[in-house]
Amino acid sequence: MSDYGKFGPLVGAIDEGTSSARFIIFKANSSDVVALHQKSLDQHFPQEGWVEQDPFAILEVVTTCIQKACEKLVALGGRIKDILAVGVTNQRETTIVWDRNTGQPLHNAIVWLDMRTTATIDKLLDTVPNKTRNQNYLKPLCGLPLSPYFSAVKLRWLIDNVDAVKQAMKNGTCCFGTVDTWIIWNLTGGPTRGKHVTDVSNASRTMLMNIENLKWDPLLLKFFEINKSVLPEIKSSSEVYGCIADGPLKDIPISGCLGDQQAALVGQMCLQRGQAKATYGTGCFVLYNTGDIRVSSSRGLLTTIAFQLGSKNPPVYALEGSVAIAGAALGWLKDNIGLLESAKESKELAEKASENGSVVFVPAFSGLYAPYWRQDARGVICGITEDTNSSHIIKAALEAVCFQVRDILDAMNEDCGIPLQLLKSVLVCWISWLQHQLIVLRPLHCM
Numbered sequence: 533m534s535d536y537g538k539f540g541p542l543v544g545a546i547d548e549g550t551s552s553a554r555f556i557i558f559k560a561n562s563s564d565v566v567a568l569h570q571k572s573l574d575q576h577f578p579q580e581g582w583v584e585q586d587p588f589a590i591l592e593v594v595t596t597c598i599q600k601a602c603e604k605l606v607a608l609g610g611r612i613k614d615i616l617a618v619g620v621t622n623q624r625e626t627t628i629v630w631d632r633n634t635g636q637p638l639h640n641a642i643v644w645l646d647m648r649t650t651a652t653i654d655k656l657l658d659t660v661p662n663k664t665r666n667q668n669y670l671k672p673l674c675g676l677p678l679s680p681y682f683s684a685v686k687l688r689w690l691i692d693n694v695d696a697v698k699q700a701m702k703n704g705t706c707c708f709g710t711v712d713t714w715i716i717w718n719l720t721g722g723p724t725r726g727k728h729v730t731d732v733s734n735a736s737r738t739m740l741m742n743i744e745n746l747k748w749d750p751l752l753l754k755f756f757e758i759n760k761s762v763l764p765e766i767k768s769s770s771e772v773y774g775c776i777a778d779g780p781l782k783d784i785p786i787s788g789c790l791g792d793q794q795a796a797l798v799g800q801m802c803l804q805r806g807q808a809k810a811t812y813g814t815g816c817f818v819l820y821n822t823g824d825i826r827v828s829s830s831r832g833l834l835t836t837i838a839f840q841l842g843s844k845n846p847p848v849y850a851l852e853g854s855v856a857i858a859g860a861a862l863g864w865l866k867d868n869i870g871l872l873e874s875a876k877e878s879k880e881l882a883e884k885a886s887e888n889g890s891v892v893f894v895p896a897f898s899g900l901y902a903p904y905w906r907q908d909a910r911g912v913i914c915g916i917t918e919d920t921n922s923s924h925i926i927k928a929a930l931e932a933v934c935f936q937v938r939d940i941l942d943a944m945n946e947d948c949g950i951p952l953q954l955l956k957s958v959l960v961c962w963i964s965w966l967q968h969q970l971i972v973l974r975p976l977h978c979m
């Protein structure tokens with residue numbers, strides 16, 4: 533007789549993204565979803581170019597999703613005790629600082645899209661040896677260019693500008709974490725016994741981890757003047773970090789942690805060198821599994837850790853093309869301009885656009901990421917004539933996502949020397965027809 537209830541053994545996945553969080557309960561060893569709950573998460577824009585989230589609101593959406601998905605599981609006749617383990621995946625780079633004694637955040641989370649550190653980057657570029665102001669100076673160590681995107685620059689800004697952070701640094705009570713770290717620390721007990729950890733994939737987005745030895749790097753810490761004592765312990769992506777301290781999942785181990793884009797690579801089974809995926813959410817991210825090779829891009833792509841499945845296994849690397857604004861362009865047309873009532877209706881409305889429109893939309897709200905890395909770029913809509921209507925603008929927003937992905941695929945093909953053979957996409961329905969037009973024209977197998 534099986535020891536399990538009607539669904540057999542189960543696993544839970546916390547997915548905390550920029551726009552929403554989900555908790556999904558899967559049948560173990562399969563992609564069958566038994567129960568799921570999703571809740572949206574607000575962003576705040578206190579000044580032009582600033583993007584913040586409330587760390588407690590991040591926790592609240594996660595715990596609500598856990599609670600509701602567990603209720604759905606029970607309503608279906610399933611048993612919470614059959615959930616054997618929980619994994620965490622998260623929006624990357626978003627930076628949170630808190631007091632380890634009280635658990636109180638010392639500032640709102642600075643979201644990956646935030647551009648407030650443009651001046652910090654400028655100052656840091658002045659410190660690059662030989663006055664070269666080379667944006668790629670640290671790339672051999674961490675795989676990343678100097679950009680407001682990454683956590684170290686956001687942490688530097690917090691230390692320089694927020695009194696509570698300065699004080700906690702002095703008192704030795706300041707904790708830094710990306711969203712995975714904040715969630716795991718809180719779920720495993722917070723101030724009393726929370727585990728202050730991150731995984732290699734998230735750590736590889738801070739600009740503080742050496743991507744060869746997977747340790748916090750003294751030269752990087754010195755460059756950003758960051759004290760190692762505030763940083764979490766770096767773990768592999770698959771091991772038990774601790775057990776959940778409270779709530780419906782009490783005592784269940786957290787045994788997996790991956791940045792959301794790396795998790796999508798694993799979820800799409802791109803486990804072999806040469807396989808790639810594109811995932812569309814707030815942004816869009818193409819990751820290409822390069823196996824044990826750290827490909828150094830000359831075309832603006834990032835070298836990043838894809839995953840490390842257990843502390844005894846070597847890491848797998850990826851080349852990444854990051855697009856900051858994908859679904860967020862539709863969100864902007866809905867919330868700021870009022871052209872859409874929901875992002876969902878964009879496909880139908882875009883299909884109404886007559887062929888003779890030539891509107892171009894560059895949604896560079898947070899500068900342009902790969903392959904350009906222009907923090908000074910800003911959004912533009914052009915090609916408007918008296919025939920232009922809302923459908924043309926919506927269509928141009930969808931096309932903008934595809935053109936950005938196309939730029940990245942071209943850069944990847946040039947960097948890798950061989951055309952990409954397999955690209956798996958997590959497609960929201962809206963993008964598939966455009967992706968077909970713009971990408972399938974090339975020798976790519978899109979799934």
Ligand SMILES: Nc1ncnc2c1ncn2[C@@H]1O[C@H](COP(=O)(O)OP(=O)(O)O)[C@@H](O)[C@H]1O
Binds near residue numbers: 551552858860861
């Ligand atoms: N059907 C759709 N068509 C177009 N855009 C969509 C659709 N559904 C969601 N979006 C956009 O995708 C983003 C949300 O996707 P989600 O997977 O929740 O993102 P994240 O993982 O970044 O939290 C929002 O920016 C929203 O505007």
Ligand SMILES: O=P(O)(O)OC[C@H](O)CO
Binds near residue numbers: 624644791
């Ligand atoms: O919120 P998403 O799904 O667009 O992902 C955000 C990325 O992890 C940022 O690097």
